[in-house]
Amino acid sequence: MNYQGKRWRTIWRNADDTIGVIDQRLLPHQFQTLALRTMEECAEAIRNMTVRGAPLIGATAAYGICLAIRDDSSEKSIHTALKTLMFTRPTAVNLLWALNQMLAAVSALPSEKRLERAWQRAAEICDEDVETNEAIGRHGQAIFREILAKKPDGSRLNVLTHCNAGWLACVDWGTALAPIFMAHDAGLPVHVWVDETRPRNQGASLTAWELKQHGVPHTVVVDNAGGHLMQHGLVDLVIVGTDRTTAQGDVCNKIGTYLKALAARDNGVPFYVALPSSTIDWTLRDGLAEIPIEERNAAEVTHLRGKTADGALVEIQVTPDGSPASNYGFDVTPARLVTALITEKGVCAASEPALKKLFGR
Amino acid sequence: MNYQGKRWRTIWRNADDTIGVIDQRLLPHQFQTLALRTMEECAEAIRNMTVRGAPLIGATAAYGICLAIRDDSSEKSIHTALKTLMFTRPTAVNLLWALNQMLAAVSALPSEKRLERAWQRAAEICDEDVETNEAIGRHGQAIFREILAKKPDGSRLNVLTHCNAGWLACVDWGTALAPIFMAHDAGLPVHVWVDETRPRNQGASLTAWELKQHGVPHTVVVDNAGGHLMQHGLVDLVIVGTDRTTAQGDVCNKIGTYLKALAARDNGVPFYVALPSSTIDWTLRDGLAEIPIEERNAAEVTHLRGKTADGALVEIQVTPDGSPASNYGFDVTPARLVTALITEKGVCAASEPALKKLFGR
Numbered sequence: 136m137n138y139q140g141k142r143w144r145t146i147w148r149n150a151d152d153t154i155g156v157i158d159q160r161l162l163p164h165q166f167q168t169l170a171l172r173t174m175e176e177c178a179e180a181i182r183n184m185t186v187r188g189a190p191l192i193g194a195t196a197a198y199g200i201c202l203a204i205r206d207d208s209s210e211k212s213i214h215t216a217l218k219t220l221m222f223t224r225p226t227a228v229n230l231l232w233a234l235n236q237m238l239a240a241v242s243a244l245p246s247e248k249r250l251e252r253a254w255q256r257a258a259e260i261c262d263e264d265v266e267t268n269e270a271i272g273r274h275g276q277a278i279f280r281e282i283l284a285k286k287p288d289g290s291r292l293n294v295l296t297h298c299n300a301g302w303l304a305c306v307d308w309g310t311a312l313a314p315i316f317m318a319h320d321a322g323l324p325v326h327v328w329v330d331e332t333r334p335r336n337q338g339a340s341l342t343a344w345e346l347k348q349h350g351v352p353h354t355v356v357v358d359n360a361g362g363h364l365m366q367h368g369l370v371d372l373v374i375v376g377t378d379r380t381t382a383q384g385d386v387c388n389k390i391g392t393y394l395k396a397l398a399a400r401d402n403g404v405p406f407y408v409a410l411p412s413s414t415i416d417w418t419l420r421d422g423l424a425e426i427p428i429e430e431r432n433a434a435e436v437t438h439l440r441g442k443t444a445d446g447a448l449v450e451i452q453v454t455p456d457g458s459p460a461s462n463y464g465f466d467v468t469p470a471r472l473v474t475a476l477i478t479e480k481g482v483c484a485a486s487e488p489a490l491k492k493l494f495g496r
Numbered sequence: 497m498n499y500q501g502k503r504w505r506t507i508w509r510n511a512d513d514t515i516g517v518i519d520q521r522l523l524p525h526q527f528q529t530l531a532l533r534t535m536e537e538c539a540e541a542i543r544n545m546t547v548r549g550a551p552l553i554g555a556t557a558a559y560g561i562c563l564a565i566r567d568d569s570s571e572k573s574i575h576t577a578l579k580t581l582m583f584t585r586p587t588a589v590n591l592l593w594a595l596n597q598m599l600a601a602v603s604a605l606p607s608e609k610r611l612e613r614a615w616q617r618a619a620e621i622c623d624e625d626v627e628t629n630e631a632i633g634r635h636g637q638a639i640f641r642e643i644l645a646k647k648p649d650g651s652r653l654n655v656l657t658h659c660n661a662g663w664l665a666c667v668d669w670g671t672a673l674a675p676i677f678m679a680h681d682a683g684l685p686v687h688v689w690v691d692e693t694r695p696r697n698q699g700a701s702l703t704a705w706e707l708k709q710h711g712v713p714h715t716v717v718v719d720n721a722g723g724h725l726m727q728h729g730l731v732d733l734v735i736v737g738t739d740r741t742t743a744q745g746d747v748c749n750k751i752g753t754y755l756k757a758l759a760a761r762d763n764g765v766p767f768y769v770a771l772p773s774s775t776i777d778w779t780l781r782d783g784l785a786e787i788p789i790e791e792r793n794a795a796e797v798t799h800l801r802g803k804t805a806d807g808a809l810v811e812i813q814v815t816p817d818g819s820p821a822s823n824y825g826f827d828v829t830p831a832r833l834v835t836a837l838i839t840e841k842g843v844c845a846a847s848e849p850a851l852k853k854l855f856g857r
Binding site: 162163164329331332333334336339340343344346347353354355356357358359360361362363364366389390391393394395397398401423428436437438439440441442443444449450451452453454455456457458459460461462463465466467 | 523524525690692693694695697700701704705707708714715716717718719720721722723724725727750751752754755756758759762784789797798799800801802803804805810811812813814815816817818819820821822823824826827828
């Protein structure tokens with residue numbers, strides 16, 4: 136995607152065989168790239184959230200395996216790397232998947248052939264992520280066009296999104312944001328309401344930054360505003376990503392997603408979820424009963440980072456000393472509130488029969 | 497209410513005939529009182545939000561009239577004060593009401609009798625506010641007891657509230673928080689989920705501070721969390737205040753209230769609105785169509801104030817440079833989502849017949 140007019144991915148191999156990434160902890164206030172030089176530096180970049188987003192975490196771990204093999208291509212070295220990378224983040228479905236892919240690719244090879252194959256497989260993992268997101272973008276864009284076609288000529292298409300399911304979370308394009316970027320590139324008059332997404336503000340800091348850099352018209356709103364916007368006809372559709380989708384189409388996504396889905400239903404606004412099929416957990420059905428919700432550090436609620444007038448990045452406390460806080464990371468939107476799922480294979484209803492049919496299961 | 501074990505109101509007359517107030521701009525990080533010495537200082541305290549909350553603004557304006565009369569009891573002086581105080585804040589229904597009360601009390605009197613009557617009437621306005629809120633608190637507490645009685649012995653009563661309808665917004669007790677304080681004082685095991693309430697964070701900064709000072713168990717959550725809490729049975733009731741209530745029971749309150757009402761309905765959680773009857777606008781019926789929603793400064797969304805680790809109060813920017821933001825201050829919760837209205841006259845359904853019956857209209 137675009138940053139200052141140049142095309143970027145979120146991760147790349149440098150000529151000196153280090154791994155280039157964007158330090159996402161400094162966004163939206165500073166854009167800095169880093170070169171990860173060792174497997175351990177890749178692991179640390181995942182741990183400290185230099186990189187985040189399930190697909191990008193997977194890609195970073197894959198390149199971590201490459202760097203481990205570059206330094207020592209023995210089986211012992213590879214297994215040390217696997218164990219180190221596996222425990223960098225707790226949720227990590229994509230992380231395990233990417234590590235398994237790397238292991239499958241290199242483990243049967245003689246040690247001197249492993250490095251070349253590892254570089255190749257890591258690059259494929261990145262390219263596959265881009266292709267998946269491009270497909271989601273195409274399917275989503277078709278929906279955008281249908282909805283816009285029903286509006287009076289000259290109308291803009293108002294899309295509301297929550298959190299960041301953009302290219303910074305992936306290798307390129309993003310999931311929920313892919314149709315937005317593609318529609319904008321195709322000349323559709325898209326305008327995006329960006330939910331701030333407390334407590335970590337991924338909307339205000341990352342989604343707004345992506346849209347700004349790509350030139351997509353957008354407006355940041357607090358998470359409280361979406362209902363009011365929908366009541367007044369200012370939202371044509373909602374599109375969000377998902378961290379985990381059950382076999383019956385329940386959607387576990389960033390905390391607050393459920394509230395927007397309720398408001399969409401109450402106001403007749405379609406509510407879409409964009410997902411690579413890798414987020415579908417075919418072993419679960421009832422998301423509300425079966426998906427455990429991670430409770431994160433309360434400091435994410437009580438403290439906030441931002442830029443002062445003189446450009447320094449500082450952290451401030453917003454709650455009274457001694458007032459406890461709680462911080463549930465996700466909520467579950469029941470399938471009944473989801474208009475459709477947009478996957479790389481196409482669009483389907485949020486139901487078990489529709490999902491099974493689309494994926495031939 | 498309590499601050500450091502001492503009983504406070506939000507406004508009082510000092511022995512030297514200045515007006516004492518709490519500088520609410522510094523809460524929750526610093527507690528400082530100020531003495532307002534002139535009518536103009538009262539006006540400025542309202543303008544710059546040293547004091548806020550409709551009832552407290554009214555009381556401050558009333559004392560502003562006292563100070564104007566103290567300095568010059570002529571009709572011209574009183575009218576200058578009225579004009580100055582009237583335009584300190586835009587919404588201001590209570591402000592106009594309080595000014596009219598003061599004018600009615602003093603205008604027929606000879607100028608030498610005006611000051612004594614003004615002091616008396618301003619004190620009455622404050623006392624009446626306290627009585628109204630005490631009555632709301634009693635009626636609300638009865639509801640709390642009913643709901644708690646249906647829970648297993650030893651359960652705590654989990655109450656969710658949005659924004660600050662506490663004593664800091666009034667002279668004492670508050671509206672939505674009055675039943676909470678009274679229930680706690682009466683020994684009920686109340687626990688409060690405090691919505692942060694972006695963008696101005698009145699929940700995280702003022703409601704949490706009030707509850708902390710009064711010793712009421714509470715937990716701050718982001719505005720996104722309420723739906724998840726309700727889905728998991730962690731909320732027994734929601735109670736909020738209102739800035740304006742229509743004759744058919746539609747409720748205009750802080751942005752985001754509507755989303756909590758939707759979640760309450762979806763999960764069978766009762767949703768109460770506490771209000772002094774002065775907030776009922778009998779001239780309006782359909783709140784969504786008829787109540788204009790104030791759009792406030794976008795800087796409230798893009799920038800936040802808080803305390804750094806070394807105790808300084810600083811402002812930070814959380815959005816990217818150049819990303820626009822919008823800031824609707826309120827939303828309307830339709831009467832169909834409101835379980836009941838809790839007023840100083842008693843509890844009634846959110847409907848025109850029920851409201852008319854309760855208020856004998």
